[in-house]
Amino acid sequence: MTQVTERSPLLSRDERGRPAVLVSAVLRGAIAAVLGLGCVAVLVAALWISSPAPDSGPGEAFHAAAGLWLLAHGAELVRTETLTGAPAPMGVVPLLLSVLPVCLVHRAARDVLEPEEGDQSPSPGGAFALVTGGYLLVVGAVALYARGASLSVSPLSLLVPGAVVVAGAAAAGVWTACGCPLGPPPSWAPVRLHEAMARTRFLRRADAVGRSALAGTAALLGGGALVVASALLWHGAPVQESFLRLSTDWGGRIAVLLLALGLVPNAAVWGAAYGLGPGFALGTASTVTPLAFTGPPAVPDFPLLAAMPAHGPGGPWNWAAGAVPVAAALTVAWFTVRRAVPDHGEPEEAWSLGETALTTALGAAGCGLGAALLAAAAGGPLGTHALAAFGPVWWLTGAAALAWTTVVGVPAALLLRAWRLREPKKRDAGPAEPEPTAHPVNMAKAPKAPKAPEPPAPVVPAPLGPGKGEDEGEGGGRDEGDEDLDAYDFLPTDPWHAREAERETVQDSERETVQDSERHTERETDAPPGPPAASA
Numbered sequence: 001m002t003q004v005t006e007r008s009p010l011l012s013r014d015e016r017g018r019p020a021v022l023v024s025a026v027l028r029g030a031i032a033a034v035l036g037l038g039c040v041a042v043l044v045a046a047l048w049i050s051s052p053a054p055d056s057g058p059g060e061a062f063h064a065a066a067g068l069w070l071l072a073h074g075a076e077l078v079r080t081e082t083l084t085g086a087p088a089p090m091g092v093v094p095l096l097l098s099v100l101p102v103c104l105v106h107r108a109a110r111d112v113l114e115p116e117e118g119d120q121s122p123s124p125g126g127a128f129a130l131v132t133g134g135y136l137l138v139v140g141a142v143a144l145y146a147r148g149a150s151l152s153v154s155p156l157s158l159l160v161p162g163a164v165v166v167a168g169a170a171a172a173g174v175w176t177a178c179g180c181p182l183g184p185p186p187s188w189a190p191v192r193l194h195e196a197m198a199r200t201r202f203l204r205r206a207d208a209v210g211r212s213a214l215a216g217t218a219a220l221l222g223g224g225a226l227v228v229a230s231a232l233l234w235h236g237a238p239v240q241e242s243f244l245r246l247s248t249d250w251g252g253r254i255a256v257l258l259l260a261l262g263l264v265p266n267a268a269v270w271g272a273a274y275g276l277g278p279g280f281a282l283g284t285a286s287t288v289t290p291l292a293f294t295g296p297p298a299v300p301d302f303p304l305l306a307a308m309p310a311h312g313p314g315g316p317w318n319w320a321a322g323a324v325p326v327a328a329a330l331t332v333a334w335f336t337v338r339r340a341v342p343d344h345g346e347p348e349e350a351w352s353l354g355e356t357a358l359t360t361a362l363g364a365a366g367c368g369l370g371a372a373l374l375a376a377a378a379g380g381p382l383g384t385h386a387l388a389a390f391g392p393v394w395w396l397t398g399a400a401a402l403a404w405t406t407v408v409g410v411p412a413a414l415l416l417r418a419w420r421l422r423e424p425k426k427r428d429a430g431p432a433e434p435e436p437t438a439h440p441v442n443m444a445k446a447p448k449a450p451k452a453p454e455p456p457a458p459v460v461p462a463p464l465g466p467g468k469g470e471d472e473g474e475g476g477g478r479d480e481g482d483e484d485l486d487a488y489d490f491l492p493t494d495p496w497h498a499r500e501a502e503r504e505t506v507q508d509s510e511r512e513t514v515q516d517s518e519r520h521t522e523r524e525t526d527a528p529p530g531p532p533a534a535s536a
Helices: 002-007 013-050 056-071 095-112 124-146 155-177 193-198 199-236 236-246 250-263 264-276 316-340 353-378 394-420 470-485 496-526
Strands: 077-079 088-090 149-151 280-282 291-292
Touching: 002 236, 013 056, 013 095, 013 124, 013 250, 056 124, 056 149, 095 124, 095 155, 095 250, 095 264, 095 353, 095 496, 124 149, 124 155, 149 155, 155 264, 193 264, 193 496, 199 236, 199 264, 199 353, 199 394, 236 250, 250 264, 264 316, 264 394, 316 353, 316 394, 353 394
Parallel strands: none
Antiparallel strands: 077 088, 077 149
């Protein structure tokens, strides 16, 4: 027994802490789900309490909160209490309400991989699986709780898109915690793809495509929101009448206002689809586009729907919504050209015409994909028969966004590229550096660098004549020495003491040269004159 005990090693610190890390990751996912559910439940309970004459008890209010929370994940609800008695689907998801669970899942997955100092963390794949699993456990429990209520959930919609939304948010959180890398492709991918992914050039192109696609999608949403805001202002009186007609007490009006706010992102997507051309459906027999409003609309009484255009053909104000996709295409082109022609780069570093056009086209494809996903999330059924189709058609919206951003964006990107390459960017160049000036201490002409002294030139004695004596010869020698001691015209680079020592050395050498020249002149002067020249 002792031998068995001695042979069994104690668990290391990592082995003891690993189960706790896994449990903590699962709990983080579950806590994120509970927090989102709690926020919705508190809101619904507050509205139920403020209602002067509630039609049901607190149990129905909490069942409604559970249904709304599941609807925020994209699940389709089923209303059992209808006028006809037949169950009716409700699939229009308030996109603003969906932001809450997406952000909570994203943050939970990110925090698992960013533990405090000294704590452990699972692998990225483990964090994704554990957080997603913990969150979906709560989703399943809430779906069981809401079963049989007036707002139950369709089981199939819990998987698609419910579980897909949760998994996507968790994957985004893991990717963010890892530094947003563009990892290597899977092992089964072609070798050329591996080689392309290994190049920095490919990563720069992929980053440019992603940024331009996101910017174009954001421009579409912003333009759609502007279209909706203009319509609400234009039809202000019908919108106000619809809001006051839906409820007479403050509790009901607050509920209508909150529901309208939750559907504002949906309205922005509808406005973007309207500007793109395909428009949106108000039932199975009615379509709203800038060209015309056709068919009998199955429009429920709601403030946002009271801002619809007039029935019949559209006018110039309706056609003006076409500026929305043009703005999105120009945004895609601008974000692409910013990478294709850097501000502080040389013209040789700019991308070629083909690379610029291809990157812009890929960004347009990403913008079309984003528009299609948003259109699919913003619409859905509100009932049966006439209300079975409500909102934009996702594939028509995506195709229109792709066509607009490609046809307008690619030529615009090429024109912007040519404009940015038209001349060197003087505006980007920094201020010219001032020329070096002399130090205040050395404002006078500084001496030149010392040169090796040259040997004195031989002095040819001139015949003595009247007026030329010894003093003139000595003065001439001194003048030559003074000329050699002229100042120099540039600053030295050596230290001060070195310059002083070199200056003294040069002066001593020149002084000796002058003295030698004077002694040689004196010897030539003291020599006896030669015989007179014979006369002719």
